Amino acid sequence: MGRETYWKSDPDELLRVAGDFRLADRDTGATPGFDGDKKDGQKALAEGAGILADLQERLFAAGTHGERRSVLLVLQAMDTAGKGGIVSHVVGAMNPGGVRYAGFKKPTPEELAHDFLWRVEKRLPAAGEVGVFDRSHYEDVLVARVHELAPPDEIERRYRAINDFEREVSESGTTIVKVMLHLGKDEQRDRLQARLDEPDKHWKFNPGDVDERLRWDDYQEAYQLVFDRTSTPYAPWYVVPADHKWYARIAVQHLLIDALESLNLEWPEADYDVEEQKARLAAS
Amino acid sequence: MGRETYWKSDPDELLRVAGDFRLADRDTGATPGFDGDKKDGQKALAEGAGILADLQERLFAAGTHGERRSVLLVLQAMDTAGKGGIVSHVVGAMNPGGVRYAGFKKPTPEELAHDFLWRVEKRLPAAGEVGVFDRSHYEDVLVARVHELAPPDEIERRYRAINDFEREVSESGTTIVKVMLHLGKDEQRDRLQARLDEPDKHWKFNPGDVDERLRWDDYQEAYQLVFDRTSTPYAPWYVVPADHKWYARIAVQHLLIDALESLNLEWPEADYDVEEQKARLAAS
Numbered sequence: 303m304g305r306e307t308y309w310k311s312d313p314d315e316l317l318r319v320a321g322d323f324r325l326a327d328r329d330t331g332a333t334p335g336f337d338g339d340k341k342d343g344q345k346a347l348a349e350g351a352g353i354l355a356d357l358q359e360r361l362f363a364a365g366t367h368g369e370r371r372s373v374l375l376v377l378q379a380m381d382t383a384g385k386g387g388i389v390s391h392v393v394g395a396m397n398p399g400g401v402r403y404a405g406f407k408k409p410t411p412e413e414l415a416h417d418f419l420w421r422v423e424k425r426l427p428a429a430g431e432v433g434v435f436d437r438s439h440y441e442d443v444l445v446a447r448v449h450e451l452a453p454p455d456e457i458e459r460r461y462r463a464i465n466d467f468e469r470e471v472s473e474s475g476t477t478i479v480k481v482m483l484h485l486g487k488d489e490q491r492d493r494l495q496a497r498l499d500e501p502d503k504h505w506k507f508n509p510g511d512v513d514e515r516l517r518w519d520d521y522q523e524a525y526q527l528v529f530d531r532t533s534t535p536y537a538p539w540y541v542v543p544a545d546h547k548w549y550a551r552i553a554v555q556h557l558l559i560d561a562l563e564s565l566n567l568e569w570p571e572a573d574y575d576v577e578e579q580k581a582r583l584a585a586s
Numbered sequence: 587m588g589r590e591t592y593w594k595s596d597p598d599e600l601l602r603v604a605g606d607f608r609l610a611d612r613d614t615g616a617t618p619g620f621d622g623d624k625k626d627g628q629k630a631l632a633e634g635a636g637i638l639a640d641l642q643e644r645l646f647a648a649g650t651h652g653e654r655r656s657v658l659l660v661l662q663a664m665d666t667a668g669k670g671g672i673v674s675h676v677v678g679a680m681n682p683g684g685v686r687y688a689g690f691k692k693p694t695p696e697e698l699a700h701d702f703l704w705r706v707e708k709r710l711p712a713a714g715e716v717g718v719f720d721r722s723h724y725e726d727v728l729v730a731r732v733h734e735l736a737p738p739d740e741i742e743r744r745y746r747a748i749n750d751f752e753r754e755v756s757e758s759g760t761t762i763v764k765v766m767l768h769l770g771k772d773e774q775r776d777r778l779q780a781r782l783d784e785p786d787k788h789w790k791f792n793p794g795d796v797d798e799r800l801r802w803d804d805y806q807e808a809y810q811l812v813f814d815r816t817s818t819p820y821a822p823w824y825v826v827p828a829d830h831k832w833y834a835r836i837a838v839q840h841l842l843i844d845a846l847e848s849l850n851l852e853w854p855e856a857d858y859d860v861e862e863q864k865a866r867l868a869a870s
Contacts (some may be wrong), residue, residue, distance in 0.1 A: 399673045399674070469808070570789040574791075
């Protein structure tokens with residue numbers, strides 16, 4: 303059974319933030335559009351990996367021949383929601399030579415001395431690349447809002463700055479796909495617990511994760527505001543239920559595949575005389 | 587049959603440049619140390635992928651806990667030798683979040699205005715990362731020598747500068763593995779021919795590839811000089827026969843696995859009180 307037959311409805315439409323979207327109404331344990339279980343999901347993921355790798359190579363090929371297109375995947379989530387798994391199992395299917403991964407941590411003093419978009423702009427994908435932001439400029443309106451690292455009017459300014467920035471990025475040829483992995487609070491407890499229970503996973507746990515967890519409702523509210531202010535036609539948000547890791551992975555893979563397919567990429571044509579080069583090669 | 591049972595001898599020793607190494611004496615169609623065919627090679631590659639991914643996660647984990655170790659794979663080769671396949675099939679098995687890929691193309695005017703190592707230093711792996719140089723500072727003593735882009739005494743200076751640079755990089759915690767994929771001249775013709783024969787591969791061909799092919803012997807000589815001058819105990823060269831893509835992939839994978847295993851990485855221990863955090867989590 304082919305991968306597409308599992309999808310009853312296009313997940314892109316089901317997951318896209320639009321109209322009067324309410325984060326609180328979304329079920330973190332749902333599997334929108336997918337008619338199958340974990341095993342089916344793994345099969346679909348394996349099949350999609352080949353499709354994604356092929357599309358990415360086409361994008362890369364186009365980039366070497368003057369086409370200015372690129373794709374940017376922005377990943378945001380609460381701790382343990384599965385960003386790492388998306389990077390490993392979805393992004394990992396593509397050729398590392400065409401993927402530009404950027405993980406954003408707590409800003410350095412040099413970064414803080416610049417506008418919040420300064421460090422982000424430097425890590426945008428080049429023509430032909432798939433960029434991946436593991437956290438992003440949205441931290442500057444999420445953690446910054448929850449922990450009052452910036453005054454309210456500065457946060458407001460940032461929403462506008464983000465929209466202006468993303469419109470420019472989009473208009474210069476980058477297809478932007480913004481994903482929030484939406485995890486349930488109970489599921490997060492289980493996952494943090496697992497990290498504490500297994501010594502091999504202790505390194506993944508940080509006491510700060512519990513501090514952030516204690517601000518859960520504030521974060522949900524900050525995310526809702528992000529969706530209200532920054533889900534635009536040129537840079538839409540998708541909220542992906544993340545209690546089932548297998549579902550989140552195939553859903554994000556589907557979003558990436560659709561973004562790449564929408565570019566209608568053909569293999570570039572030769573910009574040299576093929577027969578002439580065959581003759582040169584034969585003589586060499 | 588486990589992956590290691592295929593190896594009669596440690597390929598690292600067989601492939602390492604040492605003593606009176608002569609590139610011209612090395613068979614590009616050989617499969618040193620491996621007792622198996624293509625199918626066996628593919629099985630070994632699949633098994634090694636999991637091992638490599640696990641080791642890389644340990645390195646990454648150590649990097650998050652203050653360990654200053656990293657690994658740098660340097661890839662050099664003639665066109666079509668299979669660098670791209672190594673990146674995709676060997677490097678691609680690792681989590682993109684811990685891999686720093688750097689492709690070096692013809693230097694930009696800004697790069698040319700600096701010393702040749704300037705652009706390279708900026709793309710070194712950070713602690714915990716596996717860096718991959720797809721071409722490297724060696725272009726500045728290979729193409730630069732063949733095409734006389736720099737005078738002979740400048741090329742001589744560069745060998746010394748490279749050794750000083752690599753010693754510093756090594757002493758600061760980076761394990762350097764330098765690989766030359768050694769392709770036969772006839773095999774290159776076949777691969778270039780295939781790119782000209784298949785319209786979907788036309789984008790991979792560049793008339794300049796034939797120009798470089800016409801300088802084949804000059805390049806082989808330039809590589810020999812590179813091995814003579816820059817294969818050091820702290821940054822050894824490995825010459826990997828590349829006529830069989832499957833062999834080149836498992837050989838480079840083996841080199842990476844050994845480099846990572848030699849670091850004896852353990853999962854970091856908790857730097858917090860596990861029981862205390864369990865109690866906090868339960869109360870949250």
